Structures are given as C-alpha cells and as structure tokens.
Amino acid sequence: MEAPDLDRWISGVQFWRSASQMKQLPRSDIPEIAIAGRSNAGKSTALNVLCHRKKLAFASKTPGRTRLINVFSLLYKEAELGRLVDLPGYGYAQVDKATQRAWEVELARYLAHRENLAGLILVTDCRHALGPLDVQMLDWFGPRRLPVHVLLTKADKLTRQEQQQALSKAGRIVREQEEAWGGAVSVSLFSGLARTGRDPVLQAMSSWMGLLGDEAAEI
Numbered sequence: 001m002e003a004p005d006l007d008r009w010i011s012g013v014q015f016w017r018s019a020s021q022m023k024q025l026p027r028s029d030i031p032e033i034a035i036a037g038r039s040n041a042g043k044s045t046a047l048n049v050l051c052h053r054k055k056l057a058f059a060s061k062t063p064g065r066t067r068l069i070n071v072f073s074l075l076y077k078e079a080e081l082g083r084l085v086d087l088p089g090y091g092y093a094q095v096d097k098a099t100q101r102a103w104e105v106e107l108a109r110y111l112a113h114r115e116n117l118a119g120l121i122l123v124t125d126c127r128h129a130l131g132p133l134d135v136q137m138l139d140w141f142g143p144r145r146l147p148v149h150v151l152l153t154k155a156d157k158l159t160r161q162e163q164q165q166a167l168s169k170a171g172r173i174v175r176e177q178e179e180a181w182g183g184a185v186s187v188s189l190f191s192g193l194a195r196t197g198r199d200p201v202l203q204a205m206s207s208w209m210g211l212l213g214d215e216a217a218e219i
C-alpha cells in the first residue's frame with residue numbers, strides 16, 4: 001500500500017509543547033506515537049525527515065541534545081489526528097549512572113502506562129541495531145501489546161549488502177522475542193541523511209492511528 005494520504009496530513013505537523021518529566025504531559029485521548037531510542041541514534045533527525053521539515057525537532061552532533069520531551073501535533077483541517085513524541089535518548093554516556101537510570105525508569109513508566117499510546121517507533125543505528133538497552137525498552141513495552149516499528153537508521157553508512165544483513169539480523173532478533181514483545185513488530189531501513197525509507201514507517205503510523213481505512217481515503 002502507498003502512503004500518499006499520510007504524506008499529505010503529516011505536513012500539518014506542529015510543535016505542541018515540551019515537558020521535562022512525563023508526568024507533566026496532560027492526560028489525553030489523542031493517539032500518541034512515541035519515538036524512542038539510544039542517545040544519538042537519530043530520533044530527532046528521523047522525525048524531521050518523516051515530516052518533511054528541516055528543524056521541527058532539534059537534531060545535533062552533540063549526543064544527549066534532546067533533554068526535553070517534545071510533543072508535536074498532527075493537525076488536519078483543524079482536527080488533531082495524533083501526536084508525535086520525540087523522547088530524550090537513553091544510554092547517554094555523558095551523564096552519571098544514576099541520572100541515566102532515572103531517565104530509563106521514567107521512560108519505562110511512560111511506555112508501560114501512558115493510556116493514549118498507539119505505538120512506538122524505536123530508532124536504532126543499523127550498524128549495531130537492537131542493542132541491550134533497546135531490547136530492555138521493548139521488554140518493558142511488550143506487555144502493552146501495542147505495535148512497534150523498529151527503524152534501522154543511518155543506513156547510508158552501510159553498503160547495500162550490509163544493509164540487508166542488518167535487516168535480516170534485526171528481523172531474527174524480533175522473531176526470537178515475539179512472545180515477549182506481544183504486539184506486532186515491523187522493521188525497516190531508513191536514512192535521515194539520504195532521506196530514504198519514509199514509506200514503511202509512515203504506513204505503520206497511519207495504521208496505528210486508524211487512518212488507513214475510509215478516513216484516509218476521505219483525507
């Protein structure tokens with residue numbers, strides 16, 4: 001299936017608000033898609049590229065740049081169809097272990113309890129995809145039985161053959177963990193630099209938000 005409808009409505013993305021702690025985010029019924037991953041994995045870049053924007057989310061060469069939870073609204077004809085949440089990365093080596101751990105716990109709590117979560121985009125560098133911290137996040141998220149899309153980013157750093165190897169390896173890990181991760185887990189290659197690989201993730205997002213049926217056709 002193509003993703004032209006989503007491509008149209010994703011251009012209605014707008015910054016909504018920032019929070020330093022999950023509990024500052026108000027309860028909501030609007031479907032929320034979280035973008036999580038290791039520090040420096042390429043989350044903010046992926047968000048910008050997915051939305052066809054240059055500086056919607058702040059991407060940086062300095063790891064740990066996203067320290068706030070930044071929430072974006074997906075607006076279409078004044079209706080808010082969903083939200084995208086750009087999360088600070090985990091595993092940021094420049095902060096002490098206790099601070100790292102505190103953030104991981106906070107994130108785990110959000111993934112486990114946020115009522116309006118519709119799915120998770122897990123951004124992971126395709127050169128060392130699905131490392132232990134990523135697996136831990138998915139273990140925590142698994143009981144929700146919500147869908148996950150693993151985005152193997154920085155694909156431009158690999159040859160075509162290596163990309164395929166990375167994809168197979170990630171697919172293997174996902175299949176091995178199927179039981180624990182409950183919800184549907186899809187995997188695809190992506191490059192923020194080359195701006196490639198948008199369609200599979202946009203399709204996943206639109207289906208999570210219930211936009212692949214009549215509503216999408218109408219849009």
Ligand SMILES: Nc1nc2c(ncn2[C@@H]2O[C@H](COP(=O)(O)OP(=O)(O)OP(=O)(O)O)[C@@H](O)[C@H]2O)c(=O)[nH]1
Binds near residue numbers: 061089157
């Ligand atoms: N080559 C290449 N570099 C990328 C890609 N995506 C991101 N980067 C680079 O990786 C670095 C980190 O990117 P960000 O998007 O800020 O990563 P992040 O996951 O949001 O990082 P934190 O917010 O610090 O956790 C930047 O220097 C980006 O330019 C990609 O697809 N290919």
Ligand SMILES: [Mg+2]
Binds near residue numbers: 043087088089
């Ligand atoms: Mg970021």
